Amino acid sequence: MRNEKTTEEVALGIRRRVFEHSMRNNGGYLSQACSAGEQLAWLYNEELKLGAPTLPMIPKDFAGVPSAENTEYHTGAGYNGPAAPEFDRLFIAPAHYALVAYATLIEVGRMAPEGLEMFNKDGSSVEMIGAEHSPGMEVHNGTLGIGLSTGAGLAYGRRLKGDAGRTWVFMSDGEVQEGQTWEAVQAAAHHGIDNLYAIMDVNDQQCDGAMDSVMEVGDIKTKFQNFGAACIEIDGHDLNAMRDAVNEKHDGKPLIILARTNPFHSMPILEERFPRLHYVRFKSEDERARMNESIAKDLGVDPIDYAH
Amino acid sequence: MVEMVSRPYASAFEKFAAGNKDILCLSADLTSSCEIDGFRDRHPEQFMSMGMAEQNMLSFAGGLGLAGFRPFIHTFGVFMYRRPYDQLMASIAYPRRKVRLMGFLPGVTTPGGMTHQSIEDISVMRSIPNMTILETGDATEVESICEAADSIDGPVWCRVLRGSVPRLFDTPIKVGEIRELSSGDDILVVTSGICTEEAMRARSALQKAGLSIRHLHLHTIKPFDSKALLDHISSVKHGVVTLENHVTEGGIGSLVAETMADAGVGKRLVRLGLKDTYAHGGSRPYLMRYYGLDATAMVRGIEDLMGQEFGITESDLDTARVEDVHSLVKAEAL
Numbered sequence A: 001m002r003n004e005k006t007t008e009e010v011a012l013g014i015r016r017r018v019f020e021h022s023m024r025n026n027g028g029y030l031s032q033a034c035s036a037g038e039q040l041a042w043l044y045n046e047e048l049k050l051g052a053p054t055l056p057m058i059p060k061d062f063a064g065v066p067s068a069e070n071t072e073y074h075t076g077a078g079y080n081g082p083a084a085p086e087f088d089r090l091f092i093a094p095a096h097y098a099l100v101a102y103a104t105l106i107e108v109g110r111m112a113p114e115g116l117e118m119f120n121k122d123g124s125s126v127e128m129i130g131a132e133h134s135p136g137m138e139v140h141n142g143t144l145g146i147g148l149s150t151g152a153g154l155a156y157g158r159r160l161k162g163d164a165g166r167t168w169v170f171m172s173d174g175e176v177q178e179g180q181t182w183e184a185v186q187a188a189a190h191h192g193i194d195n196l197y198a199i200m201d202v203n204d205q206q207c208d209g210a211m212d213s214v215m216e217v218g219d220i221k222t223k224f225q226n227f228g229a230a231c232i233e234i235d236g237h238d239l240n241a242m243r244d245a246v247n248e249k250h251d252g253k254p255l256i257i258l259a260r261t262n263p264f265h266s267m268p269i270l271e272e273r274f275p276r277l278h279y280v281r282f283k284s285e286d287e288r289a290r291m292n293e294s295i296a297k298d299l300g301v302d303p304i305d306y307a308h
Numbered sequence B: 001m002v003e004m005v006s007r008p009y010a011s012a013f014e015k016f017a018a019g020n021k022d023i024l025c026l027s028a029d030l031t032s033s034c035e036i037d038g039f040r041d042r043h044p045e046q047f048m049s050m051g052m053a054e055q056n057m058l059s060f061a062g063g064l065g066l067a068g069f070r071p072f073i074h075t076f077g078v079f080m081y082r083r084p085y086d087q088l089m090a091s092i093a094y095p096r097r098k099v100r101l102m103g104f105l106p107g108v109t110t111p112g113g114m115t116h117q118s119i120e121d122i123s124v125m126r127s128i129p130n131m132t133i134l135e136t137g138d139a140t141e142v143e144s145i146c147e148a149a150d151s152i153d154g155p156v157w158c159r160v161l162r163g164s165v166p167r168l169f170d171t172p173i174k175v176g177e178i179r180e181l182s183s184g185d186d187i188l189v190v191t192s193g194i195c196t197e198e199a200m201r202a203r204s205a206l207q208k209a210g211l212s213i214r215h216l217h218l219h220t221i222k223p224f225d226s227k228a229l230l231d232h233i234s235s236v237k238h239g240v241v242t243l244e245n246h247v248t249e250g251g252i253g254s255l256v257a258e259t260m261a262d263a264g265v266g267k268r269l270v271r272l273g274l275k276d277t278y279a280h281g282g283s284r285p286y287l288m289r290y291y292g293l294d295a296t297a298m299v300r301g302i303e304d305l306m307g308q309e310f311g312i313t314e315s316d317l318d319t320a321r322v323e324d325v326h327s328l329v330k331a332e333a334l
């Protein structure tokens, strides 16, 4: 499936949607659209080899958690197409990026815009913290740091079966604080799992603020390399750098792309909120109105009429 | 009308801990979500940022305990026992370190879905030797949880409510005691945490229908005064109904069942809570309805036990609502 839009247009579309949503809801995971817009746009619009969606454009309601009785249960992976041997798979490891991921699905024509209206509504499958039944999700990742391990296992299993498709994990930099991330790299390197790919949004942000002030993680590129991964660092807003990075040779090793990003890229007014950008809730009507004006202008749209 | 208290833990913790050099406040990148951001800013010398690295935080707290400190560790409850369970056992519970585990967003009080909802923590903690378990059900209990936890010579698991919390009680937690909220003789209702408020709504509607209900609220789940509970059970005619923000396996329903079985009590017991299921993401009132943790579920449970319908409608329960208790505004962030 190829999209007619350029990847730049998709990234802009993602930001416009997340912006509109956040304005209407008086807050949201807005900064993650700034930092990760290009990464998700690039994955879905260019890099991932995915089949046509197998689930309805307008997401179904929540249909129960997995259990022996719930025979109709399925995950939201069908928005990424069928799990066929030749296709790639993608996990969104930091599940709070779901809003940005849903906006991406819409931009690349895999989900209807109505899907975003269902975000965080009771009874909807379009959950705030992406669940495995949410559009585009295949496993639960709301407990951070487990995504890369699952990805490594899936990649290895697919290699044993002879699948040509790759397994991709979109990660966040907060995840490097969890020990499990390093165990995942260690195992992937030990078993030579080179059909495993990760791109990490290195926005230097976490819940409490700038990562350096919360828990320093140091030179993560060198750390990843020392743990046995091929690791390359790029400007996460530079699409050509992404296109080049994925061609890095990594025989016998997983490839990890560190996308260094700006948490207020394309919405400079958000810098006012630095260093607390994890969840932007407008502090006053005045702030909301000012941000509305300013960001709308940056994104080339009309301010959002959020009163209605 | 019920008083709503805003962020009771924030002020209570600061009042309790500030200046007490043996107490350290640890946080795993959820500082404002656990209402300790003010404490961090005003008492940096007692605050430790541990990053999003819970396994390390638990064993680290064990080490602080060994050094003679009483760490209060803060994160969402779910992140404090699922991944770092081994650390909890080996570094804290076995050696009886005085670590106070402040677990926020118990059960379905979070919209974050399965990965954020601690639905089996009480079951897990009850089976850990040396562990004490406290659960808050109102603002007064949140305000007194620090003293209560810190009075224990060993580790303490606390389920803490945050944000806007109703005040239902006017006396602090006295560890080991049971609160008797009403004394009837038809049925015994036993609840904890946020389910107590739901049971209070059901109770007022059922009492109007002529049922005499004895209602107990548990803030101390372990250790547990089984003698007191057995006395209450023997003073009701028909049986016991429990309701908890937790799976029915291993929580207070099991606690009551075990107490009854051990003593050979032959009365009926209806256990309400999450019925061997995970939950999903959604607002608290919606999830409580969906999974049968609310006042309606309590009414149905009592009807089941009595084999009789009381004709209580949703609107009866609404008027019995502990007024204005919750803004229905959906939690938008964690």
Ligand SMILES: Cc1ncc(C[n+]2csc(CCOP(=O)(O)OP(=O)(O)O)c2C)c(N)n1
Pocket: A032, A094, A096, A142, A143, A144, A145, A172, A173, A174, A175, A203, A204, A205, A206, A207, A277, A278, B028, B029, B030, B052, B079
């Ligand atoms: C194991 C675990 N611990 C804590 C959390 C709570 N949490 C959710 S997001 C987050 C911050 C992680 O940093 P990052 O993903 O880089 O966040 P962002 O850049 O979006 O602010 C935390 C601590 C969690 N989801 N999982």
Ligand SMILES: [Mg+2]
Pocket: A172, A173, A174, A201, A202, A203, A204, A205, A206
């Ligand atoms: Mg980050």
